[in-house]
Amino acid sequence: MSSKKEKVEEEYTFEFYEDDLFEDLDLEPSKLDNDYNEVNFEENLNPEQFEIINNIQGPMLIIAGAGSGKTRTITYAVAKLLSLGVRPSEIMLVTFTNKASKEMIERVESLLGKKPKGIWAGTFHSIANRFLRKYAKTAGLRSNYTIMDETDAVSLMRLAREKSNLKEIEERFPKAKICKSILSYSINCNKSIHDVILWKYEDFNNEKVIAKMKQIFKIYEKKKAQDGLIDFDDLLIYWSALLDERIVAKLIAKRIRYILVDEYQDTNWLQDDIVYKVVSQNPQRNIIAVGDDAQSIYAFRGANFQNIMNFKKKYDDCRVYNITYNYRSIPEILTLANDSIQHNKNQFKKDMQPTRPEGLTPFQVNIKDHKAQARFIAKQVLRLREDGFELEQMAILVRATFHTMRIELELGKKNIPYEVRAGVAFFEKAHIKDLIAHLRIIENPYDELAWMRIFKIIPGIGTTSATKIFSTISTKENPIDFLLTPNFFSNIMKGSRIPSIGKRHLKTYIQQIKGITAKDNPSDIILDLIKVLKDHIKTSYENWQDRLDDLKQLSVYAQNYSTIQKLLEILSLNQSDIGSRTSQLGSNVEQEKPLVISTIHRAKGLEWRVVFIPMLAEDMFPSSRVVGDPEGIEEERRVFYVAVTRAKDQLYLISPAIVQTYRGLQTCRVSRFIWELNPEVYKKSKVQLKSKKEKKNQNGFQSAFDLL
DNA sequence: GATAGGGTTGTTTTT
């Protein structure tokens, strides 16, 4: 070991710490244990898939169309590797969400009859986090760093922006959110700030603005370092940097022998580069990349589906497999999807082949307005339920969160249970964030964003005082204790003009928090914090009862985690999985599984028997901000494609003529995604359904098409 | 000087 250490000092720029080196992470090979169920691979896979899992070696690229059993192929590949005796800890399985990762591992488990322990499974971000917790010091990070979610990151950028003395320049200057996004593009796409601005925000192409922005980014970086905070991009950056360090890279190479990456079309430059770095450490370069360029819908996050095509160049001995058979949808739905996507010029040609027998042609409904649209969907849902479709087998897939409002209202009226997977997650709400801020302070007392939130809860303290207090305590060894020193306000904060009520409140408030920090069970800590926050919640929100219930729910949720750090990590890395809203209250009775309302982005990888796509109107879907930008339109069309290919049996495409926006009512034309289609791939539902359904309608339902 | 409240603006999608 000592020779290793010498080498470190000689050759490498990173500073190494003994425990980093000796700990060898979780990379300690898991016990060889292939006492698994025997799996009949041949029986459960089609010949293409079977061939793939029998030849796992070297670089492989699998272009798998929608519904082609992509997830199945990956899970079987993992099972195959394990049954061949590969240790779980030698496999890295990168998925697009942590939920997907969990589900895949569960499927592997049910195949093998045993949980494979120690697989490196998760998103790029969560795997990065696992490395960084171990190698924090080596990477130059505080070991108790806190991961900010996107909202936090924007808030911090806002602080940086305010601090930068914007008055110096006269030009219109982008808001914090835009600044953050420019920085992210720059990092994730390997482009300079200037290039990003030329590419995405041409309006701000101005020397002074760019110079100022760079200055803001510096402040932002500095703040992060001082406060012990990191953002999502940092997780990738630091991971990437660790991989440049040969000792770490070798360690990883020694242990990780197989890399599987799902949804490769949605990787960005940095992620692609990280994969390359991990793979090239291994002499055999075993990597399986799975993806479908037609389903690339995350360009706004820097994703570039060209990564798939470049893959072949990057790994010249790469074998490419195309899986075009579709097991999910009826031929009519595939025909529509194929017809739509061929309008994308910048797309690799690929037609999905149906395997299922014929069914119903997709329905297209032109309808008066958003209200009629909601009524139509609700009624059709009820009717299908009568016909034996379960609610959970139906979904309403929307382009943007605000498209759900009217529909939710209507479903509520008709007593249809539903679950919304869109929009602001449960713990993004102000009161949840407030509570979490307290946890963050307990974990990391230098967390500026968390302190600011807490200070502003105290009446009489606003942004200015909060900033002052923070800058005073943040340089101290123990900020909480320092704040509680007897002469804190009389001496240390002498110059400030905090009203005496504020001072008093603040002291008692912090004292209460301090009392809590002694405990170590997150759930109990939350219960105590709720008591502390109660007054504030009661006086600030009219629906304080609901909000307190939310907080209690959070404490129940926290029971699953043994430390605050774990809990905080889960909260920031699993944004979408936790926060879905349900219309059902009280869950003791056995309930019907609800209908799903989801954004199309969150519906990725899922399927339902029946899918409704509302708001297919110009300026809504495709969104108005994308009109005139050919690339933007193509991305929207891929979003449409993803939505369509979620449907197994029935598809409803709905175009309202009048919609509600924040600006009032707006008339709109039918979406190009409808009119550009060959008219034979869909049927105007007016005719189709009326004739078929009317006889059935003796149960008092008004025909949905009376609305037309 | 600083906070609190009101009016105005502009809203995709997510790790």
Added chain:
DNA sequence: CAACCCTATC
């Protein structure tokens, strides 16, 4: 419906 900017008030 939240962030932002401006103004009345302490």
